[in-house]
Amino acid sequence: MICLGIEGTAEKTGIGIVDSDGNILATCGDQLYPEVGGIHPRDAAEFHAQHIVPLIQDALSESNLTLEDIDLVSFAKGPGLGPALRTIATAARSLSQNLNVPLIGVNHCIGHVEIGKLTTGATDPVTLYTSGGNTQIISYEAGRYRIIGETLDIAIGNCLDQFSRDIGLGHPGGPIIEKHALNTDDVVELPYVVKGMDLSFSGILTSAISKYKKGVPLDVICNSFQQTCFAMLCEVTERAISYTNKDEVLLCGGVAANKTLRLMLKEMCDEHYVDFYMPPMKYCGDNGSMIAQVGLLAYDEKLTGIKNSYINPKYRTDQVPVTWIDHDFKHNIDLPDNMINKGAEADIIEAMWDNNESIIKERVKKNYRIDQLDEKLRSERIKQEAKLINDAKKAQVKTPYIYHINLVDKKLVLEKIKSPQLNDIIDDETININEILHNIGADIAKLHENNIIHGDLTLANILVDKTTPVFIDFGLGKYSNLEEDYGTDLLVLKKSFKTIVPQKAEELFNIILEGYNNKKINKKIDEIEKRGRYL
Ligand SMILES: C[C@@H](O)[C@H](NC(=O)OP(=O)(O)OC[C@H]1O[C@@H](n2cnc3c(N)ncnc32)[C@H](O)[C@@H]1O)C(=O)O
């Protein structure tokens, strides 16, 4: 089967032709460059209207095909700009009707993932999708591409673009900032915001603009911008590796064009003994072949036709049932012999300490980030972790004993907790999981009553000793008395349930909330969730 895909979610018009043996037969595109400001949705729509037909002709001549050879037409239903989506949907409808072939609308974000897999050979990667409109960490679990981390506000590409426009450098900002950044090694400090598996870029944007206006040289701001934002992206990706145990990382989306980001991610992957993949440049940004490829994969008569061809500007990656993957994957990361776990932040080694079985948690240097930022993050986090572990214990919440702390080598020696992770027992029908979840909720409430924010409440960071939770890994924790922070803390846990046990996530998380026993927090969580970019 041969599919012609039409892309046009934002300012790029793309036509791609792919066959069901995985051959990309043509990829043709054109991009609107606004003279001033950003992209106006109506201008994007008009640009598509003018370019779709000539680009289809280009794609046919590139592939040596005629329209009669096309068996299927696909187009991006969303996410994207409404007027732009409506234009390409209209074009796709008329083409499919004229050719009398089926029509299928697909999810653009999944297009980025699938073209990445097709062009690199990655099979089941953790995907870092970085573009102008999206920043997501995506992993396939149980029939869907799950968003296991994402930006809480603006996308990385949008952040670079807005900065560039604001200081008069033009659009798109990514390549311009990259060019300036390469002129220097100097950096200034910008806010580094990672919350569990999520990120936030709006604070960096405001701070970078303000520092530039106060006289920090442009090259230095651009370099700092890249070093800070990209280190955050690497960190959430490495958290996702350690969380999913996957052994492949795929980078995609327009920002993947950035050489510094690619080098940093490659370095991070090497440090974690996992394989790094990225598609050839022309398949990183928006293109028609990614839409054609998903058209072929998702093709099912029930999904075709005009009646299914409505657009959805807020279409989420995780809304799509992934019917074309029908098996689970096995992963194998080969760790050195002495290491029992390679966490996102630290190497975990078992050792004896004063005759006690213990765990050495060493925050190793991360070569992907610059020395200044690396030293700061590791020092702050080890001190903060030790303090929070002790304060949680004072609040009657079980945590490991700290036997020793070495601030030079960034090592914590901790009591070894010989209990399973919540991950490992969540599906065990022989235990009373409700009681455990209730206790976890009650303990999180105790932490919050004492102004302790764990910062990374995932199912892997809660061990379970019979029915008593033991909390580990306070490395992203902090002190706060803001309801916002309590809500975000719980939301990290909710997302973790959604990743590990998607079908039961709501039900199980509600038991946590019952244990937490504070009605006000439910409203706060809803409010934070609704602020999410697509809800
Ligand atoms: C919904 C859809 O329309 C949207 N598409 C999109 O954002 O276009 P894409 O081609 O994937 O990415 C464009 C972004 O990629 C950034 N970019 C391009 N080259 C770059 C570079 N060398 N360094 C950093 N960013 C770069 C641009 O600044 C811009 O923000 C998306 O995928 O979110």
Ligand SMILES: Nc1ncnc2c1ncn2[C@@H]1O[C@H](COP(=O)(O)OP(=O)(O)OP(=O)(O)O)[C@@H](O)[C@H]1O
């Ligand atoms: N005190 C402990 N007792 C038993 N096991 C532990 C202890 N501390 C850590 N571990 C094990 O090591 C793993 C990683 O530890 P931790 O979460 O503290 O490090 P991290 O680098 O932040 O890792 P992650 O990215 O997985 O959160 C834990 O998931 C757990 O299996």
Ligand SMILES: [Fe+2]
């Ligand atoms: Fe895109």
